[in-house]
Amino acid sequence: MPEAGRADRAAGRVSMAQVAARAGVSNQTVSRVANDSPRVDPATRLRVEQAMAELGYRPNRAARALRTGRTQTLGLVAQTLATVGNSRMLQAVAESASARGYALTVVTLGDDGDIVRAFDRLHDQGVDGAIVLNEATALARGAAPAGIELVVIDSPPDDRFTVIGIDHAAGARLAVAHLKARGHATVHHLAGPAGSFAASERERGWREVAGSEAPEPLRGDWTAASGYTQGRVLAASDAVTAVFAANDQMALGLLRALADAGRRVPDDVAVIGFDDIADAADYRPPLTTVRQDFDALGEQAVQALVARIEAVAASDSVPPALTPPTLVRRATT
Template identity: 80%
Template sequence: MSQPQRVSMAMVAARAGVSGQTVSRVANDSPKVDPETRARVEQAMAELGYRPNRAARALRTGRTHTLGLVAQTLATVGNSRMLQAVAESAAARGYALTVVTLGIDGDIARAFDRLHDQGVDGAVVLNEATALARDAASAGLRLVVVDSPPDDRFTVIGTDHAAGARLATEHLLAEHERVHHLAGPAGSYAADERERGWRAAVPDAPAPLRGDWSAASGYAQGRALAADPDVTAVFVANDQMALGLLRALAEMGRRVPEDVAVIGFDDIADAADYSPPLSTIRQDFDALGEQAVQALVAAIEGTEASAPDLAMPELVLRASA
């Protein structure tokens, strides 16, 4: 059985009525093509099913049109949603995506070395790896880091976690004398910022209980909260831990929100289907993924722009508070 003929630049040029050099410029994202001509060439490419040869383009341009993504884990809902958003945004710009997780040893320098060896043009580092990114050599990679203090070595984007946490806590304080906190893991920038926002609203509060973002840890720590009759309101650092807390409260006969009000953080897809539906702080993962890729591609293509302001999260009220 004969193989289908590969669509060439010459075929695209003939269809679009332009020179082969013009097709090459469009394929290599050259700015030296006027918009009308670019649109005609791109239409011809789409009609013929033309796919640029990435290896040849990499030799010509010195770029592979591949981005890296570094995460501590993809088991958390927030990281998996960011992966989806980054992948879709990269694909829309003609970039492939290579993903590296850090594993148990958390060796981000090794992750950077792997990405460098694979020839990526730059990388997005997700929140749980940001502290490590600040301490590791980037192997010459252009980096965009999600959720990090400002750093001259890379572009930072993120959500104003402290503002969101304070918003949730102050809402609970309107009806409750004390708001307890089920915090995320120590050393996580997002967890630290959410704890900071909570503590800004309740500065005299004792140290929070701490989980690892999972529903299981929320349940384990939630049993101690559920057993304390003085606990009537809890701000939880993410929705997955809030789910575990809801289970612990139900098992201890504590009604939500009548006995204990609960607000989570993230507004994951299942939050509205918890029992009861979870009040939470919504952060826009799709917008964060788009911002991360936009900033990284701008740096790669030499059109760097100022980093966007921190995204302001939104309080979503449902039945749990």
Template identity: 75%
Template sequence: MPQKRVSMAMVAQRAGVSGQTVSRVANDSPRVDPATRARVEQAMAELGYRPNRAARALRTGRSHTIGLVAQTLATIGNSRMLQAVAESAASRGYAVTVVTLGADGGIDDAFDRLRDQGVDGAIVLNEATALARHAASAGLRLVVVDSLPDQRFTVIGTDHAAGARTATEHLLAAGHRTVHHLAGPADSYAAAERERGWREALGDAGAPEPELVRGDWSAASGYARIGELADATALFVANDQMALGALRALADAGRRVPEDVAVIGFDDIADAAEFQPPLTTVRQDFDALGEQAVRRLVDWIDGARPDDLLLSPALVTRRSAP
């Protein structure tokens, strides 16, 4: 026998309040005393009450759903951002609709799908270049993760250049004449910022700048490109996945880490401490990025245009570059 749906009237009876008060709590109205709100929310939890999103959207003009746009969810960074965004959104009573651009980069189609589903706003991961050309016509409140500033949307991100600078300076301070760089894709904003930080650190130290070697974020590309870094004694790799491939290639070539080549990655993925040797890397806080992206988007939905935000990464030293 199907379970009877819990109604507002049942919640009101349990909490000892009017149905209108329950409605105000369900719709996040500020016109509720905090103690009363807590009593109503407790009654909702005890009875298993779930607001009718469709009905609430008709009443308030909001769907309490936000979009998340990504080129792909196959990368570790994007998948961790999705988890962080979903958890933060759920804690605020928002659902998340995810759209990926696919190989053809169909950003128009992505935003059409979001508009069709009536989202209140969207978070965009790492597709700022494409977004900037379309944001004015998107008709959505937008928070972009990793982008140059733009008046059409709010930007949050990691200070990739500062993290790369810290990694490069750490290797130079250990006595290396210079630091080689295995960079990310040329069309990636994060990769470009990490490359910029590496170049600036070398320039400020008066160290020679080796020829750049570029990968595609994958461990396979880190493995494949290590042959072009035969002269390296210190290597800054633009992400941990490529660093994993580089460590394997160095081991296969009989080059010891860190005795022959010191290696630093970027991201501090969950398994970085389990690499052989454990990877020194630059940690970016994906949980904080997801939380801040959702917080700023919800603030904007509520009527307050939020400021941009840049989070500082931190170097985590392990055995690959003590």
């Protein structure tokens, strides 16, 4: 950086007037460049951007909010960030928001599940809109706030907000059909928690292919610990030869339970998970699973929310189609 630029930064926050003087333009032109207005000649825009870089100029979000009524901040509401799926979604949403020039404020519900308070906190912080993840979506349907644009990931259709997600039921059907094709007449299910839309849809897809005669599912809470606890029950029965686990973490606990019981995978019991988390290929044995594209979902969620905020054909827009999952064949089946 030129010495003059370092001196200007050392003197305090760089002003729009300083940028205008450095670039030889008016304050209004700098404002237009800072707000990405198309009404700026490309050569002039380049000169202003160079001056901004040299001086270390950062647009004042508070001032911009007063002018536009927007804070360029999105909210994200999650029941917890302890699950791999939610943390992956947070990463994807944060990267997509940043690429569009939006900051991100995250609120977790914790044990009390008070989504009204979560929405109040986001409203007090002036977010332009919010994304609601997975287990929190059922609560959002009962408390959708006025004044905050919402995109909900994994929910039944609702006119009050945009719903996106993957086709969980289709993914479960892929998993069970794969196990059936491997010769397993009965496919047991290690289901996710009650109240989770994703878990209920995966259970529905399992039932559609497994058949009404399939035994009732055992239920975990998405964690490997719950997979191990319920896996011990499954491992104790020689009748269990194939299990579809509703996520990869529970499948990991199941694999440990089967190993402790001396049951070999896939020779004695075939196992398939859901999500294709980063470590799934490093399980022992590597886990066959259903992949959902977290990065694509995060991008789609932010894109849909920004469209709602900026009223881009909001009244005429078609809800995004459910993203199809894919089957990833590895050694556990």
